[in-house]
Amino acid sequence: MGPIIPLNAVSPVWAASLSPKLASRMQFGWTISVHIIFASLSIGLAPFIIYFTWKDVRTSEQRYARLRSFWVKVFAAGFVMGTVTGIPMSFQFGTNFPQFAEVAGELIGGPLAFEAKMAFFLEAVFLGVLLYGRDRVEDRTYLISSVLVGFGAWLSGFWILIVNAWMQTPRGYEMVTRNGMEVAKLTDPFAAFLTPRMPWMYVHMMNASVISVALLVAGVSAYIVWKKPDTEAWNTALKMAVVLLIVSAPFQAVHGDAYGRHVEETQPQKFAAMEAHYETGQADLHLLAFPKSPEALTDPRAENLVTVSLPAVGSFLASGGDFDAEIIGLNEYDENPPVALVFWSFRFMVGLGFLFIGLALWGGYLMYRGRLSDNTRYLKAMIAASPLGYAALLTGWYVTEIGRQPWVIQDELRTSEAVSSTLTGTEATLTLVGFVVVYVGLVLTALYTLKWLIREELQLLGVRESSEGRWHGPLPGVSDDD
Template sequence: MDVEILARIQFAFTIAFHYIYPPLSIGLGLLMVLFESMYIRTGNKQYETLARFWTRIFALTFGIGVVTGIVMEFEFGTNWAVYSRYVGDVFGSALAAEGIFAFALESGFLGVLLFGWNRVKPWVHLVSTIGVFLGSMFSAIWIVVANSWQQTPAGFHIVGEGLNARAEITDFWAMVFNPSSVDRISHVWLGALLAGAFLVLSVHAYYLLKGRYVEISKKAFKIALVVATVFSLGQLFTGHRSAEGVGENQPAKLAALEGHFALSAPADMYIMGWVNKEKQEVTGIKIPGGLSFLMEYDVNAPVTGLNAFPKDERPSQINAVFQFYHIMVAIGMFLIFLSLYACFCWWRGKLFNKRWLLWVFVFTALLPQIANQFGWFAAEMGRQPWVVYGLLRTSDAFSQAVTANQILFSLILFFFVYAILFVLFIYLLNKKIRHGPYDESDIEDRPLQKDISNVLTGK
């Protein structure tokens, strides 16, 4: 493999591994705020127990997320020197803003969140929990702003020429509110909130099935189910807005997402399928005129296809982009259906009677993570061959001094180190889940574990 491919694989691997953790931190942050708010509002110690339990798991995800995120900043310099020079002014501003407005807020309150139990007043601790949650949300803003600028550059001019050219900000707020940033931030936020909500649903569904911590798990499950339902439905809106933005600003990417080749013709929307790039056709289940309706609310409206662009300005892996995008959409629709069905069962008073449904929730913790990963794969692969859309090609952005063997060696090392970190994360997460919500030091009356028959009867 050449330097460009290896550099892309290495960065994709490291950022995909890192992105397991920030969405969980954001999603769990909201649930922690809700649990602690319910404790202050009702005085029910079970909500405090839930807040403490999920704070411990939050700390685990936050710690590994910070460690794995640092690596990528070094990769910008080692593997992507031309890119770093080109976007340094933009990325520098965004990352500085993240440090000032996000990371400082998050880390400043983190100590009180983790060690302030029984040392500060409950409302002070709640403020710290909200501060950490908001810090994680603000951090996502600036990272997505920087990435969105690469998708839809704005508020800049180019200084220098050739390999020495660089983008220099002329309007900071135009850079921040570039054409795709708001839609993409909202979409990323909701995906992160779903990742946290479905992890909580998964763990407490498991407890209910095993007849452990039944009373407290029912409370946690209901709150997380409300969060999952609201934000899974919200993804319909943010996803649609994002698709409209891609069609307006990155038509080649939109064409790749749906495998649309015709120069300018009405376009179908595929539920599932397979793209044959050589024959320029898609085989699968489709909604005739669906993409045209999505873009223009007219099934006969023409949509710009891949043939409208030179071959060297189209994504090379069209079928991969197509598959990643459609798996993401399929998971999103499944989570909507599952959440609504569970809410219907709750309304009928039968939510905790359906063991099969609880088993489904046990395994759904993986689905938001897969959807988040595949959504980013589709977005980044669909942007190719550009690293900064329409301005800097990926083939021109990597370091000229680094060799393929050097990147391959570091990639192998990263793989082993990250594998160890992942095994450690799963081990510690499993240990905390098996231990359960209650500490040995809890002095309040611990509710007796209910027999499994109580779960079946819904009592």
Template sequence: MMDTFLLSRIQFAANISFHILFPTITIALGWMLLFFKLRFNATGEERWMDAYRFWVKVFALSFAMGVVSGITMSFQFGTNWPGFMESVGNIAGPLLAYEVLTAFFLEAVFLGIMLFGFRKVPGWVHTTATFLVAFGTTMSAFWIIVLNSWMHTPTGFEMREGVAHATDWLAIIFNPSMPYRLVHMLLASGLTVAFLIAGISAFRWIIGDRGAEVRTTLRTGLITGAALIPLQILAGDLHGLNTLEHQPAKVAAMEGNWETGPNVPLVLFAIPNEETRSNDFEIGIPNGASLILKHSADGVVPGLNDFVTEEGEVLHPRVAPVFYGFRVMVGTGFAMLALTWGALALMARRRPGATGGWLETRRGLDGLPKPVIWAALAMTFSGWLATLAGWYVTEIGRQPWLVTGVLPTEAAVADVAPGMVVSTLLVYLAIYLVLTLAYVGALFHLARKTAGKDQTPERPAAPSLQPAE
């Protein structure tokens, strides 16, 4: 039988896993909508406004799902984890309040103008509202990442009778891991949206939508993905080095390294065995981990056995979920790199002036072979996969701490009967499954519905189609 502690962890993991799907979309999609609107303002081409009208509906749906799931998640601080606020509420509470005051209110005020104000307000007002909503989603991400980063690398506080009190808010906000986590998360959101746009656009092309908007958004998604993935790989490397400095046990679990020492291989695949404290069926690249983490073949990399006390108490996270989650995240990232850079190379080789005929029927869209378009569809939600895998690495890798070195996770759990947690967990899981399927179904239904309408040809719009000034 599972106890309250483990069940509460599973329940919170289910809540955060569901919730994070939607902010991951809205953070970057707001800026993509602003790009569409600015391009329309600059060129007058209706294809950009068609893209805006389609994707603003996706934004609205994602925003609503994010708000509702966020409220449910915040309740668990009181119902499942009261020790968290009792111990560090003096820091967590204000940071969450800043998120509401500087971000959520901004989004809520201007969202209506963004959704329904086109043709009802001057064009510059509508563009400004789009900018402010995009800015609000980013500010929301900023404050949440500040709190989460502080839980990993806490600074700027002192403990008094078991309660954290802030001594330096700048040190709390700009804690050692915050810049790396913020950049990593923003790039993850950008990649999620890039592949979502490319995937849905590929689906629309496959079902027969040949409008200028589809061509535009497919190209935009692939080009955005190609631009962001190298930056994400670089940001991930810097984030890993920062984690090595502040949370070496997490890095040891990510690498599947048990013994501290030089010449540590980069383990490509293995089955971590915590009973024997070794890896089964290991396949690795000699010296790879030392080269990546220490930039030297004989660089010393920490091992998991350093984080076990003489009494046998384990002070490192469970290895398997961190180890496998890291590989899923990295593998998905390299798949993104291969698809987007390959697609860009094919588009660059496209015959000048060819807009139909042989290219359209045999090569797919804009010089892309049809298998590439199908691959884009298959990777529609690859950003979600990479984000969840990375989130599990980050959060499970922090264990056994809720706030590193300050608050053990087990000390914060509520004293409630396991049956109560099980019942609510099952309800949550059922609702989240239904809502996720409904959300995905709604996106493809919207794509099919849009494909059935007359499509705007790829030429500048008439002056009468400009928004009211």
């Protein structure tokens, strides 16, 4: 069918339009990157919300009521953004990747429908109660509502990762011809839902969400504590976030190490791209790798890099103890993912992961000495680190998704075959531009919303911009007129 708007009207776009495949991939990548921040915010905030609500209902202490009220507002704003950015995700399987939706429909349709029915409704309905129903329902119902909202968030992660894990390690199906098209037919639901990747991915992603939110909560708390050191509520929040970080950050490293071995076994091509390992054989581990020439930025072959490497340690880590283990190299494949993106994304994520462990241990030490809220340097470091959990989470997903290319379903369907054949470059470019503009606005308003909430909280605490705190001068980033 033809386009519904006259194309002459958008001739400048016509001239500059990208290929439907590239535009579709950029659009999906961009929209999921924004969406996943809000989705993981719900997942990571859930334990905080439940804890604060529980303490509020149980102890009626002012500080918990205050923390609950603040973070429920953040949760609500994040949830609205998660909803409005989530609907485009499920639509795009049809609009941009209809061949994928049709080939994989039997396998992914069920989990996506379960996600909507079991998780989204639960979250949306009981969030309504959590936000507006404090005076309308009993304490117990209110507390249960907070638990159900949190459970919904974690359950939605479960179903959506079943879909993604299946795309990485597809199982439980056979290819059959239906209506003249090769499609996947479900043969074994247990195998299809509980693929080898699923448990790895679920644990890693849920924990990544917890780390990201712990850093966010720690950063916000650190800022407020810095402005108003004697605030009981925010000292509590800071401590809680640091404790959570002490548990979750080291765990992520240990878990990630084992996860890497699993990837090497199940998706050797992706693993080779993560390590820029081209020749099959013993693999070195590049701790640090810098390109000697600009070309190496986009094709980081080991010989073009200045590396700090541990010889054969790549093999050791990938095999779980054997320095001579043979690791499959990228030269074995006809078509490879963009190695540089995968290689650098992986290093970025791992590097941040170690930084988080450092911050957690530092915080633990200060807490042990009872000086957590006095150490300005630590508070500043935590403020600076508050968005970094999301940076690690996103780059981790780039490793997973870009590393799977050229496949959309590993070894079964190529991304290029999944893109709509009726889509024109103009249409795809037009909507890509639309999504970029709208979502940039959306992210900015999310950040402003957080800023305003913090400002409001500081005012409640009696901090005025000219008051004596550690900060002498106007609030950073807040001008007098807004």
